[in-house]
Amino acid sequence: MAGRDCQDGNEGRAVRELLDRIGDKWSLLVIGTLRQGPLRFGELQQQVGGISQRMLTLTLRHLERDGLATRTVFAEVPPRVEYELTALGRTLIPLVGALAEWAASNHLLIDANRARFDAAR
Amino acid sequence: MAGRDCQDGNEGRAVRELLDRIGDKWSLLVIGTLRQGPLRFGELQQQVGGISQRMLTLTLRHLERDGLATRTVFAEVPPRVEYELTALGRTLIPLVGALAEWAASNHLLIDANRARFDAAR
């Protein structure tokens, strides 16, 4: 199946659409953070690190809209809201893992290439 | 190795940096297009589809800078320039493939979720 739609056109569109969905600044990070289980809004913000309240809200709404995560409100005081990956969202975990692994393995190499390239010009 | 640096902090940074590099609008698409072998600037622009000359140039410089692709100029008339993935760049092909496959398998499902979500509000 990976080899069938390799006539540039279809694969390109598929990748493009995926990037439009989770290729933004925070989606993959939030998905990665949720991989171990449900988290509250505040915990999520703290663990992702560096994300503003606004962007976390927007990202979560986006994931919810795409059916990648669920939002559960508990009628308590103080209010508690938990977010959790759906089954579909969990299918992305291996991809995020692969990306993270690639990044961890190669970022030093890339930094070296980049420094060399910058020095050469 | 995938399970070692899962203390959110490191994995998060790694994914973030990877996204800063290839998470833009065109990088993954160009990498995917180059997977079969070297291409000239014009061929690349045509096969990627929808990318402006400017963005293709920027994207290619970016990939070159990170050591993911090479630029080869042939001293001919008319001028010919070919771009090709490096060994490092080729290690990304399986990831792009996995992403494309995931997107192809799930985009209908996501569209349905999205339609339902939009209808509910």
Next chain:
DNA sequence: CGGTATCCCTCGTGATACTG
């Protein structure tokens, strides 16, 4: 606690024109 609303500014991107 977990949002929403508003302001504001940077950056990515496209269009167009010009060059070697």
Next chain:
DNA sequence: CAGTATCACGAGGGATACCG
């Protein structure tokens, strides 16, 4: 053919303040 230069626009995203 394969770029570079310039402009101009709109979305992305941070900061802040307020709400249930």
